[in-house]
Amino acid sequence: MIKRTFDITARIEQGQIPFCFQCVQNDKDVYVLHIRITDGGQEIDYGEISDATITFALANGSVVQSDPERLSVSSAGITYQMGTSEIACPGKVLASIQLFGSNGERLTTARFQFEVVADLITPGAVQSESRFPILQQLVADVEQLKQDIVELQIPDNSIMDTKLSDAAGQIKARLAELLDDFTSLSGQFDTHKGDNSHVPHLGTTTNSSNAYTVTTTRTISDGQKFSVKFNVAASGPATLKISTDSVARLLKKPGGSDFVPKAGIYSFIRDGSNFQCLGEGGEIPKLPNLIYNGSFENDFDRWIYTGHISVNEIGPYHGAKSVFVNNQNGSVVWTAANQAIKCNTGDKIYCTAMVYANATEPVTGDSLFIRAVDMAITQELSRSFFNVSLVDSWQRVSCIATAVDDGIRIEVASYAPVQGVADCVMAINLTEAFGAGNEPSIVDIDDMVKNHGSWWDHTTDKKYARGSGTSTSSTFSVRGLQFAPETVRVILQNTFKYTAVKSWNPTSADLFQGEGSKSITFYDDGFAIESYNGEIITLWEAIEA
Known part of the structure; x- marks a missing residue:
């Protein structure tokens, strides 16, 4: 089998990441890397x-290590x-090589880069067929029909009834076969002609409260996509009924x-008994940003930091402020440490x-990067480095943890010298x-x-009001929610507020005067339980402001 061999020279010293080659997804056992390693311009002793x-x-964020049985080290x-x-x-x-010595030493080379091109063969690919044999048969049948008609002509211009009857029966049968062939071909072409068709737009809805209806001649089958324009915004969970379908689907x-749709165009896919939203205007809608003060408009509120950095108005990407990094030598780290992004394992x-x-x-790549760590800040989960070929321009660093x-x-960090700016976390x-x-x-x-403007602010929702906090001061904040001694505790962004559902021991000492120990715990369903010296005293619920 033909193999492709890529000759790669990797350096010991870190530097600009070279782009080496392209290969195709799902190709198997045909790509061979021949790697030579240099140190200061000289090849190492293997x-x-x-x-x-x-x-x-x-x-996609996955990390793969080489198979030992496929790797060999030689003098070459x-x-x-x-x-x-x-x-x-x-x-x-991104790839790098780890070299091991006989005494357990380990040395990692500089990185190199290559690109994987998507495989065009997918589960939905249709195998090519040739219709030429069928066309040949059709031509032959027509020629035979012509010959049959000639044979029906008698020299004295008379027609033998028996011969005509027999021949006519044969012609009728053959025409029926031809009709079946054409019907089969037509059905196959009709099946495939819509393989690459656009998503149909059904029109604009009418509504009765949160029950929407759209009138169309199209039928939407299970698994089929479509778009529709909502005439007005819904105030809660909504249904959509297509006129060709008798079911109002959630x-x-x-x-x-x-x-909950707003007024505008959305795309959906029929998923069993429901319509699943694919996006607004044919695109994925904005998803909740879980970082508060990610554009540093409130300086370092909710952030902790070390090193030579400051919040100022030097060239922000968004808003009026950004973080200026002046790392001459050492490490600079600023962490949303008190903004735990609560989620499931x-x-x-x-x-x-x-x-x-x-x-x-x-x-270098370490000059500016973003990374995710575990709750205890003891384990790095994922990291994305700065692309050194894109200096003097804004670039996105992103990872999936x-x-x-x-x-x-x-954490956003700098572990190597740099003068730069960071914004919009x-x-x-x-x-x-x-x-x-x-x-x-x-x-x-x-x-x-990028399609949604590259940045949107923190989304405050009772769904994301998770975590707990304890304080003896008159006001304290947890996950962007600020609590003060008013009867109604108001969220900073005024999107939601908490109101008391039930209280116990209403004559207890004022929680907000520093007497005793108070705490409040938030739950995923939007409720919060407030305790005083370990005793539950108030159940709160988040409601819209």
């Missing part, structure tokens, strides 16, 4: 290497035959929760920020928005964010 591995970071360098795991996801792949989000969280590095300083416990935290729970196993790739979600 005899000092006892073992080596290659680590591949795929575009390192040879590795890639399998299918390394090229399973279309997009850019509108749902990809995660299964109710979809296994949830995939999209983390992103806009960064800008000045070309006045030599930069898989939660290992009940939440994650986001966002986090989106992809599993909650799209459903487990249906999360978009990092390339797709980057495009979605």
Whole structure:
């Protein structure tokens, strides 16, 4: 079998990441990497290497390590035959080589990059067919019909009734066969002519409260997509009835929760008894941004930081402020440490920020990056580095982290010299928005964010009011919700407020005068339980302001 061999030269010293080659997704056992490693311009002595591995970071955030049985080290360098795991996801792949010494030493080379091109063969691909044999048969049948008609002509212009009857019967049967052939061909072409058709637009709805109806001649089958324009916004869970269908179907989000449309155009797919929303105007709608003050308009509120950074008005990407980084030598880290993004174990969280590095300083990938860590800030879950070829311009750094416990935290950091700016930090729970196993790739979600202006502010919703806090002061905040001694506790963004549902021991000491220990715990369903010295005293519920 023909194989493709890619000659790669990797450096020991870190620097600009070279782009090396392209390969095709799902190709198997045909791509061979022949790697030579240099140190200061000189090729290393491979005899000092006892073992080596290659680590591949795929575009969807997955990390694949080389198969030891496919890798060999010789005096000519390192040879590795890639399998299918390394090229399973279309997009850019980052790779580096880990060299091991006989005493357990490990040295990682500079990274190199290649691209996986999407496989055109998909489960929905239709195999090509040739209709030429059928056409040949049709031509032959027509010629035979002509001959039959000639044979019916008698020299004395008389017609033998018997011969005519027999021949006519044969012609009738053959015409019936031809008609069947044409009917079969027509049906097959009709089946496939809509394979690449556009999503049909059904028109504009009418409504009675949250029950919407659209009049159309089209029939929407299960699994079929369509778009519709809602005439007015709904005030709660809604249904849509298509005139060619007798069922008013619930509108749902990809995660299964109710979809409440606003006035405008949305695309849907029929999913059994429901219509699942695919997006607004044919695009994915804005998803909740779980980071509060991600554009630093409130300085470092809800952030903690170390190193030479400051919030100022030097070239923000959005709004009036951004974080200016002046890292001459050392580490700079600013963390949304008190903004725990609560989620379930296994949830995939999209983390992103806009960064800008000045070309006045030599930069590396470590100069600016974003990463996700676990709740205890002891384990790195995912990281995205600055692209050093894009200095003096804004670029997006983003990664997808898989939660290992009940939440994650986001850090934006600089571990190498740089003068630059960072702004617009966002986090989106992809599993909650799209459903487990249906999360978009990092390339797709980057495009979605870009198509919606590259940034939107923190979304305050009782659904995201999770976590707990304890304080003895008169006012305290948890996850962007501010609590004060009023009867109604108002959320900072005034989107929701909490109101008392039931109180116990109403004569207890004033919680907000520093007497005793108070705490409040928020739950996913929008309720909160307030305690005083460990005793439950008030049940609160989030309602719309």
